[in-house]
Amino acid sequence: MRVRTHFDVVVVGAGIVGLAHAYHALQQGMTVAVVDHADAVAGASVQNFGHACISAQSGDALTYAQAGRRHWLDLSQKAGFWSAETGTHCLARHDDEFAVLQQFVDLHGPERARLLDRSETLDRLPVSGDGVVGGMYMPDDLQVDPRTAAPSIARWLEMSGVHFHWRTAATSFEPGVVHTTRGRLAADTVFVTVNHDIDRLFPDYAEDGGLVRCRLHMMRAELPLKFALSTPLFTGWSLLRYSGFADLPGAPLLAERLRAEFPDYVELDLHQMYTPQPDGSILIGDIHFRDITAPPFQSEAGFEVLLRETRAIFGVDRIDVTERWQGLYSSAPGSEFLLATPTPGVHIVTVTTGIGMTTSMGLAETNIARILEDPDSRALAQVASAQVPVTVADPTLRASGTRR
Numbered sequence: 001m002r003v004r005t006h007f008d009v010v011v012v013g014a015g016i017v018g019l020a021h022a023y024h025a026l027q028q029g030m031t032v033a034v035v036d037h038a039d040a041v042a043g044a045s046v047q048n049f050g051h052a053c054i055s056a057q058s059g060d061a062l063t064y065a066q067a068g069r070r071h072w073l074d075l076s077q078k079a080g081f082w083s084a085e086t087g088t089h090c091l092a093r094h095d096d097e098f099a100v101l102q103q104f105v106d107l108h109g110p111e112r113a114r115l116l117d118r119s120e121t122l123d124r125l126p127v128s129g130d131g132v133v134g135g136m137y138m139p140d141d142l143q144v145d146p147r148t149a150a151p152s153i154a155r156w157l158e159m160s161g162v163h164f165h166w167r168t169a170a171t172s173f174e175p176g177v178v179h180t181t182r183g184r185l186a187a188d189t190v191f192v193t194v195n196h197d198i199d200r201l202f203p204d205y206a207e208d209g210g211l212v213r214c215r216l217h218m219m220r221a222e223l224p225l226k227f228a229l230s231t232p233l234f235t236g237w238s239l240l241r242y243s244g245f246a247d248l249p250g251a252p253l254l255a256e257r258l259r260a261e262f263p264d265y266v267e268l269d270l271h272q273m274y275t276p277q278p279d280g281s282i283l284i285g286d287i288h289f290r291d292i293t294a295p296p297f298q299s300e301a302g303f304e305v306l307l308r309e310t311r312a313i314f315g316v317d318r319i320d321v322t323e324r325w326q327g328l329y330s331s332a333p334g335s336e337f338l339l340a341t342p343t344p345g346v347h348i349v350t351v352t353t354g355i356g357m358t359t360s361m362g363l364a365e366t367n368i369a370r371i372l373e374d375p376d377s378r379a380l381a382q383v384a385s386a387q388v389p390v391t392v393a394d395p396t397l398r399a400s401g402t403r404r
């Protein structure tokens with residue numbers, strides 16, 4: 001690959017964040033290339049639950065999630081992958097969990113969430129009745145098939161004129177130029193959407209943002225349920241995880257009780273959730289470990305917790321696990337996005353918590369609109385040679401920091 005072709009936009013990283021930027025750039029009539037060091041979409045964007053968890057977000061994440069909803073549905077039609085407007089149920093198995101649900105419904109009203117009493121909850125969800133106090137239904141949330149959604153979008157983009165350079169790693173950037181393992185690409189605007197690997201291209205930005213790799217235990221299983229689970233299922237643990245629940249007055253009390261009652265689960269950073277898949281199986285997750293470099297080893301103790309809690313919540317004895325895997329996403333303390341422009345026209349876009357499927361479509365739409373409105377944010381290819389290249393992965397740069 002030589003600098004034969006100039007693109008309006010080059011995207012580095014063919015996960016959902018990069019593909020969403022490629023999609024919106026294409027929609028605006030721009031010429032687009034995507035570079036990925038793998039030969040297929042294989043990162044976090046296929047390792048996840050496929051849950052566009054719109055209602056539980058707040059702030060920018062909520063804005064992006066709500067804006068992205070229609071794009072997921074449009075792309076599902078265009079690119080031909082499974083999606084469903086299922087909404088999400090949340091189960092309360094303690095009064096303090098139900099109190100948080102009540103506060104959420106009081107704050108946002110019935111359009112965003114509906115409170116369910118015990119009997120409505122048991123009519124809707126194939127769970128054991130043990131300890132069930134009630135539940136909540138959030139109608140706006142979506143599901144997509146996590147295995148096929150992003151790969152189908154990549155295929156559709158390629159058929160629609162986006163140039164894909166697979167097995168090609170970006171190595172460094174200067175205004176208007178992306179250096180890759182197969183040569184240079186010229187671009188007005190570059191989006192670097194490489195998820196946690198941003199610490200390999202721009203280590204200072206990752207380090208300053210406290211970015212680490214978050215490893216998740218995940219399973220796919222067949223369960224002999226009373227009737228099919230028809231939506232993603234959240235539990236009390238979910239109420240501690242999403243920003244939309246964080247400021248509710250009951251959240252600290254719930255956190256305190258869970259810490260006292262389940263210290264081992266808190267240590268594992270358990271988030272007990274389930275998403276039903278189009279083939280009838282259920283994705284089960286998850287527990288979290290945070291490291292700068294992700295060890296490959298997964299503790300069986302973590303899987304045992306997930307299995308034990310799955311038996312308890314659904315009242316089943318048998319769980320036929322068909323797959324286990326370790327998912328990896330970026331995590332940073334106290335922030336959901338790492339957005340930066342390290343050199344003119346080169347934009348880092350990293351989602352720094354587990355909401356990239358939910359937020360990427362709206363985030364990318366905003367970013368493409370911004371570069372169209374503000375041409376100064378573009379670096380023109382013809383001035384590139386006059387610029388000092390930005391060196392990345394320079395061994396003289398400061399060593400990686402302490403673990404967070």
Ligand SMILES: Cc1cc2nc3c(=O)[nH]c(=O)nc-3n(C[C@H](O)[C@H](O)[C@H](O)COP(=O)(O)OP(=O)(O)OC[C@H]3O[C@@H](n4cnc5c(N)ncnc54)[C@H](O)[C@@H]3O)c2cc1C
Pocket residue numbers: 012013014015016017018019035036037038040041042043044045046047048049050051052053168169170171193194195196197201216218286326327328329350351353354355356357358359
């Ligand atoms: C187990 C799990 C469950 C999750 N569940 C959900 C969920 O239900 N809902 C939700 O909203 N979010 C969820 N998430 C989060 C979501 O999956 C991520 O936020 C999102 O997929 C991140 O997308 P991405 O494009 O940034 O990263 P990725 O999909 O990881 O893509 C990054 C790409 O960059 C490429 N790359 C890296 N370095 C280079 C380089 N130098 N040159 C070229 N290419 C490079 C990689 O090959 C990769 O293809 C979950 C994540 C995990 C792991």
